[in-house]
Amino acid sequence: MRARVLVKPKAGILDPQGQAVQRALPALGFTGVTDVHVGRMIELDVQDPARLPEICERLLTNPLIEDYEIVSADPPAPTTASA
């Protein structure tokens, strides 16, 4: 399976990148944007998706400072519509 792991700073952690983006937006005329956070996305092919949480917790993130979310990147399986 092709998986995407979205990593973002834990709530309440100093996120200077997010703040920098948030500060820059009004200057460009984009008002009304709040709560910006900058994380990263890791894309990987795994044979056993059940092991993904462990992969995330041991290497891809530092659980003290980061949260993660696993998203499948596979195209949705074709579904056959039945009348």
Added chain:
Amino acid sequence: MPTVSPSDQRHRQLGLTDGEYALIVQQLGRHPRDTELAMLSLMWSEHCAYKHSRTTLRRLPTEGPAVLMGPGENAGVVDVGGGLGVAFKVESHNHPSAVEPFQGAATGVGGILRDIFAVGARPIAVLDSLRFGEPTSERSRYLLEQAVAGIAHYGNSVGVPTVGGEIYFEAAYEQNCLVNAMCLGLAPIGRLIRSAAAGPGNVLVLLGALTGRDGIGGASVLASAELGEGDAAKRPSVQIGDPFAEKKLLECSLELLESELLISLQDLGAAGLTSAASEMASGGGVGLDIDCDRVPLRELGLAPFEIMVSESQERMLCVVAPDRVAEVVAACERWETRATPIGEVTDSGRMRVRHAAELVADLPVSILVDDCPVYDLAPTEPVGVSLYPAPPATLAPDASAAETLLALLGSANLASRRLVYEQYDPIVQSRTVRRPDEADAAVLALPTGEALAVAIDGNGRRVACDPRAGAAEAVYECAANLTCVGATPLGLTNCLNFGNPEKPHVAWQLTEAVEGIAQACRALGVPVVGGNVSLYNEAPTDAIYPTPVIGMVGRLPDPARAGRLRFARAGDAIALVGPFAPTRAGSEVAKLSGHELAGPLPIMQTAAVRDAQDTVRTMVNAGALHNAHDIAEGGIGVALAECCVAGGIGARVALPAGLDPFAEALGQGFLVSGPDVALTGLAIIGRVGGDALELEGVLTVAVAELAAARDGGLARFL
């Protein structure tokens, strides 16, 4: 005899003229194949062939008693005693940085590092010379921030200290920023290696990163084309740097040399495998067979021409005896670095490239390296036209001397560079005796107990005013910086950043500047051991100031006595040394006042300047002085202020009658301070002490106010 078919004008898109293409066809007796055309177009570019500068560069003196390797190798090398050589070179990465400043500057550092370890030297210091438009421009601030971050990212990560540099802001660089990087390396003389391939039957081994489509038509084409509309479209071809891969490649290459496993070594830079292999073959008078199928690729489906010209970073090419290949591969594996045999040395004198069992290129090495036509310049001095617009005045005509001094200290060109140099690691490797802002030159301790000093300089506005004198001044200014730490120059490297040399006035600027550098080098006895030329720095709307950048390396006997620029002790006498006869031509104060660029610059009193250098150097090395600082941009007023701010102490000075505190003559005057007895026989102009700088009858400004102006100059923009 085949002729240029009018329907096939691909050679023009690749930058070859019809005449050049015809010459290729004539030499080969046939049309070149696709891969051959790609290889030839790059090898015949300005960047690789120096076709518009080669004749002019012959004027530079290249020989001296300390020179171990001169121009033509990956870097010049001078002897620093104790069986050690110092390799150094400066190179431009201007166009890539204008397109993508972070990666452009980062890979500029990566490239110059490889030039240094390609000769077997461990890189020990990086310096950078940067030019941007005025910091009031958003684009210039973006370029500055990104270029500095890119240099920091790469230099810091590979563990090579960034010990110095310079930045100028001028509207003339708004469209064409300049990013020049200089690197120094240290090697036992016995470990130095040349790039010449040798020994038919020996194996050509590619080290380092995978080959991808990076920079296909990148540096070489970019470096030869005036930037125009649609720069964003060139972005995909910009190279991406990986400092981690470079660090491993560096350690691995030095280990291979230490184990005497390599016959020759060459870095892959502009024009990639084509240029590296051609130079190795040409240098050794041999041929090379390369098998594209063996080149490890990052993505599938690269055409052979792409493999041959890819500018993927962090790669080196070496020649290894067949029975040592296994050892090379094993040593590389330890450093997690790929080593792949991709061909062999032949006695054919030809560059033969195979792909999928087909011969895709079969060229005499000489056509790649030697046969590109060299063009004579047609220099014409522009008379009665001003090439550059006068800068806007930012200083009121009735500004007081104190206001002028504060304006100068806070101006973009003279303000503190702390915000920039704090992003660089200047101390890794534990050699750095003088850090940025501590002295006029960086000082690096040598294992022999002596030390190296290095500085980089080049004021394009002054060269624009008076190309010959301005370029000479850059050499003197560098020498003055070395003098202030107590060093004697050993050699220099230069990077000549100019506009389109096919324009007569640019040709004139280039030839005059080279003549100025040559004269200064001869007068000071400093040889040019290497360098780089970056031409066509023009955009539709403007051309850069002619900007020769000089990097100079010297040697001093006792690092503990290396000079510092700060005033140190209340009561010390201050002396002015040197034939200092400045004018306002091309000065910072003239810029702030909105004056037209115009020469002439002050006439260099060569012998008297040399005497002054000797006097200061001798006193520094005797440990007699508490400070030494050369008088540069902003004149003696700014130089005194800099000594005060650095030391956190004031001074009271009576300027010699008629001396304009803000007039400039670079590299010709020195400020030194120390106990009276140490300054016997010198022209004492004042004393250190108090908490203000007082120029009697001219101005009095608190040191705190000077410091605030100097510190705030760039901070308000970043």
Added chain:
Amino acid sequence: MKFGVIRFPGSCDEVDAQLACQRVGEAEILWHADRDLRGVDAVVVPGGFSYGDYLRAGAIARFAPVMVEVAEFARAGGLVLGICNGFQVLCEAGLLPGALLDNANLRFVFRQVSLVVVSSDSPFTRACEPDRPLSIPVKHMTGCYYAPPELLRGLQERDQVLLRYAPGHNPNGSLRDIAGVCNAARNVFGLMPHPEHAVDPLTGSIDGLAIFQSIRAAVADRLAV
């Protein structure tokens, strides 16, 4: 006594650390891929950009074979000093509490800073005079110390914060100006400043020597027991 300084691919300050250690004892370089500490009395995890600092600073180096031995050595009470990237590696390895985030201004920072010795009750700071600040350089991109509130409280209660940036000298936004912390057993210590770059008057201050002298004295005491 003998120090071992680890070399990962991407380490930059390992030779600097070795030279500093050699001012107070013997020191050799330990290769990341070897599961062997060669009988050293103390381990230094040096500065640099191990594995390019890719993913997160220190995240990959912690899985190097030699780190298995370092963890074992630490569990047995051996002294482990992590400097800069070494501090990051030890935090990632769970040998030290907390984590290091990118500097608050998102820029690399080099600066000579003043440090307050909060506690000289450790094998790493015992030779420091309590009231005398240390002048030592920092140089890093990821040096903002972070620990969740309850952990932070615990660190202070157990006197695990050994060094703080002096007022006005915090270069990176670290919580409570924390510059260096030790583990609960006080035998593993990490700090962002570079004491190995403050051991020679020719190239800077000599205030970093106290850290290496402390380690030497602590090892000598243990050997004497």
